[in-house]
Amino acid sequence: MSIDTETAARVAKLARIKVEPEDLPALASEFNAILGFIEQLGELDVDAVEPMTSVTPMRLKRRADVVTDGDQQARVLANAPDAREGFFAVPKVVE
């Protein structure tokens, strides 16, 4: 499978990472090198294998469905690049 610059641009968009058009050919070629390395996985017959879902077999713990934390607005906002009136501030969102 080979990735062209159009696919590289789509992946960058999906990942929300701005890539300048002149950088796309180099990016596509890096993707192809890495994917070429990954292609080896195709050599194995894995039809009868269940995908691994948990590293160590264990049942996830349950706890009572109650509030255990909260009321920390100032601490939550303490590291925000832009916080105003108790909210995270972002540029105007116009769809």
Add this chain to the structure above:
Amino acid sequence: MSDLNALTIAGARDALRKGETNSVELTTACLSAIEGADALGAFVHKTPEIALDRAAAADARLAAGDAPDMCGIPVGIKDLFCTEGVASQAGSKILEGFKPQYESTVSGQLRDAGAVMLGKLNMDEFAMGSSNETSVYGNAVNPWRAGNSDAALTPGGSSGGSAAAVAADLCLAATGTDTGGSIRQPAAFTGTVGLKPTYGRCSRWGIVAFASSLDQAGPMTKTVRDAAIMGAAMMGHDPRDSTSADRPVPDFEAMLTGDIRRKVIGIPKEYRMEGMPQEIEALWSRGAEMLRDAGAELRDISLPHTKYALPAYYVVAPAEASSNLARYDGVRFGYRADMAQGDGITEMYEKTRAEGFGAEVKRRVMIGTYVLSAGFYDAYYNRARKVRALIKRDFEDVFAAGIDSILTPATPSAAFELGKEVADPVEMYLNDVFTVTVNLAGLPGVAVPAGLDKAGLPLGLQLIGRPWEEGDLLNTAYALEQAAGFVAKPAKWW
């Protein structure tokens, strides 16, 4: 006492209890070693005030009696751990200015045991790298040099700052994290001991996430005994990490008898790679002989899916990273890009992430995005998860056949020159060829310094253990350490 910073944890613990020194003295010695070692690029955020406060508190606790083993021990903390009120950037520009409002469970356990934090340690950005060259802070440098050369060598990665700091005696020990080899490879490159515990032993809560199903914290120390002491202090169940194991943590140090008679050590044939340097091959054979001479039985084993571990890792890890790193959006913490007139929220995300992430992180996030995208999810991500199941089964089979631990080289080479391998990402990935299987299978692994190469650089061997049996694994590592008698130290040039 002279050179307090050169002490081991065990040595300092005993000296503290005999009244031969105190934590303030130990801490002061480390702080002055750190001040003189900027050329190593190991400590990237220094916290001398916190250190001296904690040292004084530790001395009071020691005087009152019954203090834990780690009480008063000066350590460095990898920048990946969130530390309350202290910069925690994961080596990335995108977390510039981030000062967590909370403490990670692991660093919190160390703090509560009385350990003294000296500062934060350099690392590859988001722990993605094998040479510490992707860090926003610049390179960490290996205190070891080859022969008479003054070329700067990598301390390995991603826990490069931790390894350099321990090897150069800037601290008694350090925390590391290991997603594909990030504790064991730098330990091997610097002549130190690095333990990656079984997945689930150490809580991941408050550690900046890279690949959640692979990440595991562990100790980086001067000796196996120290790894046993510090490892036990870092482990334990944490309700805030759903994958944290609710099982007791044994007294690993008490298990260090050095008696490995009747233990069965597996030597996997698939780890004998084409093009492997003769010195690594010879070291591996010598290590096996040492274990045999100590009374263990050697057995040739096969782990048939080994060659697929790296390709599987380079699907699973980027996939999880692309998801974990989606949170860096310039809204809640860290860096936000300057915006142009008319830019909306999408432009803010895209510019912030383009400027805030380095090249390797961007590459992996995008590869992860690709393998998870519609149409490719089955071909790449699901297939890699199936191959991962096969790799895990390889290990289960040999353990079921009676193997207690597995001996392999830790790395395919000694430390290489900074700047040499950056150009080719896939070439760089091969550094993890012997360590990555252990993360995929969730097993414990430890790197032990076992010799020097022709140029006088340290080489390490890796032991892999059964899940949850770090005590037995460390005891075998202890026997290997005793037999190898590695005592070399880097000559101070910094």
